[in-house]
Structures are given as C-alpha cells and as structure tokens.
Amino acid sequence: MIDARELAVTERVKSIELVIPVVSGKGGVGKSTVAAMLAMALAERRRVGLLDLDFWGASLHTLLGVEISEFPSEDKGIIPIEFHGIKFMSAAFYTRNRPLPIRGSEYTDAFLELMAVTRWDDIDILVIDMPPSLGDPFLNAVKYLPHGKFVVVTTPSKLSINVARNTLLLLKEQGFRIIALVENMVVDPDESEAEKLVSEFEVPYLVKLPYSKELESAIGQVERLKQTKLFEKVKGLAAIF
Ligand SMILES: Nc1ncnc2c1ncn2[C@@H]1O[C@H](COP(=O)(O)OP(=O)(O)OP(=O)(O)O)[C@@H](O)[C@H]1O
Numbered sequence: 622m623i624d625a626r627e628l629a630v631t632e633r634v635k636s637i638e639l640v641i642p643v644v645s646g647k648g649g650v651g652k653s654t655v656a657a658m659l660a661m662a663l664a665e666r667r668r669v670g671l672l673d674l675d676f677w678g679a680s681l682h683t684l685l686g687v688e689i690s691e692f693p694s695e696d697k698g699i700i701p702i703e704f705h706g707i708k709f710m711s712a713a714f715y716t717r718n719r720p721l722p723i724r725g726s727e728y729t730d731a732f733l734e735l736m737a738v739t740r741w742d743d744i745d746i747l748v749i750d751m752p753p754s755l756g757d758p759f760l761n762a763v764k765y766l767p768h769g770k771f772v773v774v775t776t777p778s779k780l781s782i783n784v785a786r787n788t789l790l791l792l793k794e795q796g797f798r799i800i801a802l803v804e805n806m807v808v809d810p811d812e813s814e815a816e817k818l819v820s821e822f823e824v825p826y827l828v829k830l831p832y833s834k835e836l837e838s839a840i841g842q843v844e845r846l847k848q849t850k851l852f853e854k855v856k857g858l859a860a861i862f
C-alpha cells in the first residue's frame with residue numbers, strides 16, 4: 622500500500638534544485654559542523670534550506686544559536702524559520718532537547734513525518750544534516766532524496782577512514798551520487814588516507830578542513846563562526862555546488 626507521506630515527501634522536495642545530505646557512518650566526525658557552515662557559505666549566493674534530521678542528537682540549533690522553544694508556524698504544512706538568510710528546520714523542534722527513544726525502525730517514520738510536513742518554498746538548495754548511521758533507517762530515509770548529492774565526512778583517523786570506506790561503498794552500491802569527501806579536523810595535510818579513498822571510489826572532490834581551535838568559542842554565534850578560518854575553507858566546499 623502506498624504511504625501518503627511518501628507522495629507528500631516527493632512533492633515537497635521536487636522543486637528543490639539541489640539536495641545535499643551530509644553523512645557518515647561514524648559519529649562525531651563533524652557532519653553537523655560541515656552541514657551548518659556549508660549552508661552558511663551557500664546562503665551568500667543562493668536560497669538555502671538547512672534541515673537537521675538527527676532525531677537522536679540534533680545539534681544544529683546549538684551550533685547556530687537557534688531558539689527552539691517556539692514551534693515554527695503552520696500553514697498548509699510547517700514553515701521553516703528564517704535564520705541569517707537560511708530557512709531552518711530541525712528534529713529539535715519536536716524533541717525539545719529531550720532524548721527521543723526511537724528505534725532504528727522508527728527513524729524512517731520520523732523522517733517521513735518531518736519531510737512530509739515541512740514546506741521548503743522558494744529555496745534552491747537544501748542541506749541535510751543526517752545522524753551517524755548507515756543502517757536500514759538511513760537507507761530507507763535517503764531513498765526519498767534520489768537527486769541528492771552526498772557529502773561524506775571523515776576525520777584523518779584510521780578508525781574514521783575505515784567507516785568512511787564503508788559509507789562510500791554502501792552509497793555507491795545503492796546508486797547514490799557522492800559529490801565530495803570531506804576530511805575534517807586535519808592537522809597534517811600531507812598525511813592523507815582520504816586521498817586513497819577518493820581515487821578508490823572515484824569521488825569527484827576531496828576537501829580538507831583544518832582542525833580549528835577557534836571553533837568551540839564561536840559555537841552559538843553565526844557571525845563569529847563566519848570569522849573562523851574553518852569557515853573560509855568551507856567556502857571552498859561550497860564552491861563545488
Ligand atoms: N574542524 C574542526 N576543528 C575542531 N573541532 C571540530 C571541527 N569539526 C567539528 N569539530 C568539533 O567536533 C565535535 C563533533 O562535531 P559534530 O557534532 O559536527 O560531528 P557530527 O559528526 O555531527 O557528530 P554526530 O555524529 O554526533 O552527529 C564538536 O564538538 C565540534 O565542535
């Protein structure tokens with residue numbers, strides 16, 4: 622039986638020119654940081670939406686300093702809030718900084734609910750921050766984003782590189798388009814296992830982002846985030862799109 626929400630999701634994202642899911646099977650590698658800064662950089666020249674789909678640990682509102690106590694307004698759907706020229710929607714509006722004990726199998730449901738109700742009117746690009754997962758819920762969810770151009774994030778650590786390899790393999794096997802591998806928190810740019818991954822999987826772009834000592838103190842303040850060297854480098858990633 623056809624789930625009405627599936628049709629609604631397709632309808633909602635249909636007119637968006639470019640959807641960029643930021644993913645990794647591994648936690649803590651910088652997906653949210655990259656997604657937020659990428660949206661900020663793209664918003665300098667395009668109409669951008671930013672969506673936090675991490676129902677287990679939404680963090681974009683904390684990173685950007687978005688107040689989530691008030692639920693976005695509704696009119697034939699839920700209207701993302703406008704924040705520094707970005708249309709912003711987050712699982713955090715539902716979870717309210719409380720743990721949401723959903724199982725993996727329920728993730729797709731939550732994804733469909735949120736995607737089906739959110740109105741992304743008048744945007745060119747939607748950047749999506751995904752939770753750290755590569756299981757069925759992840760794959761079920763992203764199958765509704767067939768025109769997505771995926772950005773995979775890793776750190777230089779072997780532990781992360783191994784998971785990045787699995788992430789790339791899985792996305793390739795499932796026929797998703799991978800546009801860039803981001804090697805985040807780079808300390809020594811000359812030592813890069815990520816370069817091997819990029820050639821192994823024929824990923825069009827490798828973007829190296831430095832470890833940033835300034836980041837922590839800028840969290841919650843968009844203007845300060847924009848002043849970091851990290852943001853300058855993320856502009857290089859944005860230039861790909
Ligand atoms: N380039 C960087 N330099 C320094 N710290 C960074 C950098 N990128 C991210 N961080 C820090 O690393 C931590 C993890 O980053 P972030 O939350 O973006 O990762 P994530 O992959 O989204 O995590 P999760 O899997 O839990 O969603 C945060 O404390 C963040 O501030």
Ligand SMILES: [Mg+2]
Pocket residue numbers: 652653654675680750751752
């Ligand atoms: Mg995250």
